[in-house]
Amino acid sequence: MSTNLRRQVAGRLGWGIADQAVSSLGNFLLGVFVARLLGATGLGALGLAFLAYSIALNCSRALSTDALMVRFSVADDAKRREAVAAAGGVALLVGVVGGALCVGIGFAMRGVSGTTGAAFIALGVVLPGLMLQDSWRSAFFAAGEGHKTFLNDTVWTVLMIGGLFAGQYLGFGLTAALFTFGGTAAIAGLFGIWQAGVLPRPAAAAGWLRSHSDLGVRFLIENVVLGAGGQIRPLIVAATGGLAAAGAIRGAEMLIGPVAALLMGVGQVAVPEAARALGRSDRALWKLCSALSGGLASMALAWGVVILLVFPLGLGELVLGSVWLGAEALVLGVIVSATAGCMQVGPSAGLRALGRADQTMQVQVIVTSLFVALATLGGFFWQAQGVVWGSASASVFGAALWWWKLAKARREHVAGLVVAGAPA
Numbered sequence: 205m206s207t208n209l210r211r212q213v214a215g216r217l218g219w220g221i222a223d224q225a226v227s228s229l230g231n232f233l234l235g236v237f238v239a240r241l242l243g244a245t246g247l248g249a250l251g252l253a254f255l256a257y258s259i260a261l262n263c264s265r266a267l268s269t270d271a272l273m274v275r276f277s278v279a280d281d282a283k284r285r286e287a288v289a290a291a292g293g294v295a296l297l298v299g300v301v302g303g304a305l306c307v308g309i310g311f312a313m314r315g316v317s318g319t320t321g322a323a324f325i326a327l328g329v330v331l332p333g334l335m336l337q338d339s340w341r342s343a344f345f346a347a348g349e350g351h352k353t354f355l356n357d358t359v360w361t362v363l364m365i366g367g368l369f370a371g372q373y374l375g376f377g378l379t380a381a382l383f384t385f386g387g388t389a390a391i392a393g394l395f396g397i398w399q400a401g402v403l404p405r406p407a408a409a410a411g412w413l414r415s416h417s418d419l420g421v422r423f424l425i426e427n428v429v430l431g432a433g434g435q436i437r438p439l440i441v442a443a444t445g446g447l448a449a450a451g452a453i454r455g456a457e458m459l460i461g462p463v464a465a466l467l468m469g470v471g472q473v474a475v476p477e478a479a480r481a482l483g484r485s486d487r488a489l490w491k492l493c494s495a496l497s498g499g500l501a502s503m504a505l506a507w508g509v510v511i512l513l514v515f516p517l518g519l520g521e522l523v524l525g526s527v528w529l530g531a532e533a534l535v536l537g538v539i540v541s542a543t544a545g546c547m548q549v550g551p552s553a554g555l556r557a558l559g560r561a562d563q564t565m566q567v568q569v570i571v572t573s574l575f576v577a578l579a580t581l582g583g584f585f586w587q588a589q590g591v592v593w594g595s596a597s598a599s600v601f602g603a604a605l606w607w608w609k610l611a612k613a614r615r616e617h618v619a620g621l622v623v624a625g626a627p628a
Contacts, residue, residue: 213492217473219350223341223357224469230361234385237368249378253323255435256309257334260302262427264335268294269342270423270475271416274556277346277476278483285402288343290412292336292404299335303328319378326379330386336404337389340396346476352399360392422561426568433572440580441591449588452530456538456592459511459523459531463504463542470500471549478557486618489557493550493610500546508539530588537592544599551610560613567609571602 234250268291276287310324337360344352367384397403413420441450457464474496481492511520512535520528555564575598582590 216350219354220473221469223354226357226361249320249323253327262431264295264298266423266427267420269339271419273346273475277479288402289405290408292339293406293409294412295335295339296404297406297409299332303331322379326382333390333393334386336393345473356392356396360388363388419561422565426565429569429572433575436576437579440583452588455524455527455531456534460538460542463507474553475556478553482557493554497547497550501543504543504546534592537596541596541599544603547603548606551606554610558613563609574598
């Protein structure tokens with residue numbers, strides 16, 4: 205890889221990290237606003253609404269923009285613009301359908317919890333705008349224009365912060381906060397239309413879903429399984445070790461938060477970069493995947509060393525307060541788990557770039573099932589320590605499985621090129 209090409213790749217990865225920082229800031233500030241003004245009940249209702257939002261987001265990405273990044277990151281501008289319009293149309297329709305479901309759930313829940321019911325109704329109203337805004341993130345990354353994604357998310361975050369600050373003085377409740385969250389996302393979504401010069405086409409959604417059904421259905425299963433695994437583990441911890449154990453694990457994971465943010469930032473750019481590398485050569489794809497995983501894992505280990513050496517000197521208690529006492533003993537396992545998770549980023553992106561949704565779905569189901577099983581077994585016998593090290597063991601096994609699958613898929617890809625008479 206030439207020096208100029210390395211700079212280009214590093215620049216696109218940098219925009220991914222910067223964008224993730226802005227996006228995380230917006231979500232964090234929304235949570236702080238609700239927690240300070242509405243207390244634990246409001247924050248709990250927001251958590252349930254965000255669970256529904258994350259499910260809709262996973263469905264939208266699987267059915268629309270995941271295929272866009274795999275198949276159109278190296279396409280010419282005309283084909284990519286047509287694909288962006290169709291994928292945006294799918295995202296809008298997912299938002300409409302998901303929004304209708306949320307409104308229905310909200311009305312059904314009003315008798316049980318008025319706050320939660322109102323939150324779901326508000327989310328349902330703004331969900332189409334949220335899905336549209338998110339679709340531009342992938343569209344711009346697929347085009348190698350991460351600066352546009354960063355600008356779009358910055359516009360959304362600035363508008364949202366302004367709205368929330370105004371709401372603090374106007375006495376906004378949870379419903380108004382969610383309307384602010386989703387309404388400003390819709391404005392950013394309209395801004396994305398201007399940025400891209402492309403209008404989403406819901407009429408093209410059916411054709412898009414048919415053309416990319418080989419990827420969409422598998423990506424949908426993969427995303428749902430991954431999301432479900434993340435939601436199940438806290439329940440396992442609470443059931444086997446109690447709320448104190450769940451809090452200690454959450455505290456240890458908060459300390460590794462910078463690595464998680466870095467991983468998500470690189471992860472959202474990894475697939476289009478892998479697709480571009482594959483366009484150059486099979487060897488370039490392998491090198492990129494190795495560099496992504498190796499670089500992220502090295503940073504995770506370096507940050508882990510800082511936590512292990514510096515935080516026991518008083519910084520841990522300063523950051524986590526009384527939670528540090530329980531979290532300190534869990535930090536090593538969390539670091540191992542995070543490092544192994546970083547090792548999975550490269551092969552996951554590589555398999556997607558190769559169009560092997562069958563393999564990514566299979567691996568994700570196996571790893572998530574093992575993750576839940578070992579966390580449950582560990583929690584039953586050793587409580588918080590068992591959950592953490594069970595999760596870490598599953599992550600290490602998962603990293604090995606992801607790389608084995610990528611190596612196998614790469615050999616099959618090269619063999620297919622040889623049969624077709626094309627250069628590897």
